[in-house]
Amino acid sequence: MEKIAVMGGGSWGSALANLLVDNHKEVLVYDNDQATVDEINQFHTNKSKLGDNLLSKEIKATRSLEEALNFSSLIVLAVPTSVTRIVLSNIKKIIKDKKLFVNVAKGLELNTNDRVSEIVNDEIPGQYIEGFVSLTGPSHAEEVIVRNLTSIVAASENLEHAKLVQEIFSNESYFRVYTSCDLIGAELGGSLKNIYAIASGMLDGLGYGINAKSALITRGLLEMKRITVLLGGLEETLNGLVGVGDLIVTCMSKFSRNYSAGLLIGEGDDLKTSLSKMTMVVEGVKTCKTAYHLSKKLGIETPIIDAVYDVLFNEIEPRVVIKNLMARELKSEH
Ligand SMILES: NC(=O)c1ccc[n+]([C@@H]2O[C@H](COP(=O)([O-])OP(=O)(O)OC[C@H]3O[C@@H](n4cnc5c(N)ncnc54)[C@H](O)[C@@H]3O)[C@@H](O)[C@H]2O)c1
Known part of the structure; x- marks a missing residue:
């Protein structure tokens, strides 16, 4: 079974973790908020973000960035763009092998105007970057968590990476992913x-x-x-x-x-x-x-x-x- 680490257990990170479990992946969610981690582990909910919707019991959460990083070679970035650089600079201190980064946050960094792919390139040494994919499109967590039909785009300069993410996230019942090689357009549009x-x-x-x-x-x-x-x-x-x-x-x-x-x-x-x-x-x-x-x-x-x-x-x-x-x-x- 493929393992995926999701950085950020908020509304979107939790909904995507649930989708990935539906897709038979093993998921570990990292969040720096202890209450969020405890709620996901003990009650399988994220009430302040997703109301009474139940998350899969198979989703595990941790406050240890190292545990999450070592869990998978595919890292989903689901934290707000304002903290992406902080999370990545912490990752940089402990990263030991190549990762495929999949960003699902939607924003540009204040002051630098950077897109998340640029922040990743800034913070993570090249030898640890397998690639970068932006997974973006019309998708409210509140609908994905109840398995409403959703279509989005996996964009990467490397089509093989986009296709890999398309395979991992697509679910025939409710989640359809298209590929694109226009990373800049996808990041800016989102x-x-x-x-x-x-x-x-x-x-x-x-x-x-x-x-x-x-x-x-x-x-x-x-x-x-x-x-x-x-x-x-x-x-x-x-x-x-x-x-x-x-x-x-x-x-x-x-x-x-x-x-x-x-x-x-x-x-x-x-x-x-x-x-x-x-x-x-x-x-x-x-x-x-x-x-x-x-x-x-x-x-x-x-x-x-x-x-x-x-x-x-x-x-x-x-x-x-x-x-x-x-x-x-x-x-x-x-
Ligand atoms: N919610 C959606 O429907 C949705 C859909 C598509 C894209 N997005 C994008 O996804 C990103 C996240 O949105 P969200 O709705 O999940 O936000 P959210 O506010 O629900 O959750 C953010 C999570 O990040 C965690 N976090 C904050 N700082 C952290 C840090 N330094 N280290 C680790 N964890 C930290 C918080 O504890 C929280 O659990 C945003 O860019 C948003 O635009 C959201």
């Missing part, structure tokens, strides 16, 4: 969409309708493409699951914590208050700051990212930024 999820929540909080949301998704996709293509990714990737697909899920679903944070802000909360009400990581906030500075550096027009940035970090009223967006100079769509 990260940037969270900004528009926040904006989508804000629109609902302010009482706007589906016309506004549809425009947000469409114009947001265009901004995502502008950034991605300039950074070396493919436009066609964003027309697929990691772009259009993930934008639809995250902008339309009550399960999206980015959407939920935006909803609270649209209803009148400030950023700090809205984040204090969330039990799970809201990646879109940091990604918005990163993408804002990145777009300025690249000289790309991203009015929606700028608007979300203004609300989150310049404390400008959402209604004011929307008024400003609508009052921009009229122009051709393409």
